[in-house]
Amino acid sequence: MDVSDIEASKEDYSKLNVAVSVMHECFEPIKDPHTGSDLVENVIFCRGSDLKRLNFQGFYTVLLERNDSLISVAAIRVFGEKLAEIPLIGTQSQYRRLGMCRILMNEIEKLMEFGVEKLILPAASSVLDTWVTSFGFSKMTESERLRFLDYTLLDFQDAVMCQKLLMEIPSTNSSQSTGP
Numbered sequence: 001m002d003v004s005d006i007e008a009s010k011e012d013y014s015k016l017n018v019a020v021s022v023m024h025e026c027f028e029p030i031k032d033p034h035t036g037s038d039l040v041e042n043v044i045f046c047r048g049s050d051l052k053r054l055n056f057q058g059f060y061t062v063l064l065e066r067n068d069s070l071i072s073v074a075a076i077r078v079f080g081e082k083l084a085e086i087p088l089i090g091t092q093s094q095y096r097r098l099g100m101c102r103i104l105m106n107e108i109e110k111l112m113e114f115g116v117e118k119l120i121l122p123a124a125s126s127v128l129d130t131w132v133t134s135f136g137f138s139k140m141t142e143s144e145r146l147r148f149l150d151y152t153l154l155d156f157q158d159a160v161m162c163q164k165l166l167m168e169i170p171s172t173n174s175s176q177s178t179g180p
Helices: 003-026 039-044 100-112 125-133 142-146
Strands: 059-066 069-079 083-091 118-123 160-165
Touching: 003 039, 003 059, 003 069, 003 083, 039 059, 039 069, 039 083, 059 100, 069 100, 083 100, 100 118, 118 125, 125 160
Parallel strands: 083 118
Antiparallel strands: 059 069, 069 083, 118 160
């Protein structure tokens, strides 16, 4: 590792720390009852664990910045072509209601639209209507949620799981008629 790599690592670490601060501004602290560790920090820094429920490797942190100022941040984990989860997304208070989350979500959707079928996120009841009416998500039914039991998704108490279809992936089981 040369000096420029070290400087880049320091800058990345610094930005991730600011991302954690933005998330703490947006969400009540979430501590693991057994370890006392901070869930937001674990997700943003992709901390691993042998315990599946505490393994946060595979998350990407997406930042929206302007003039080196962090505006909005999202944590994303992609599960192949089937789905991606966005369990945490937040905007600094001075930039809220200015369309910054919309800009970030548009960029995330552009990145995902050619390779991921569905976005999933847990919405707090206080912002559920915004996710549904402004961002095009829909509430997941219990049967829809059951389809994703094999995935370790982050879910929060009193949150409503929402989904947004980005693309249809053809089923390998579908029958094709060849016509006469």
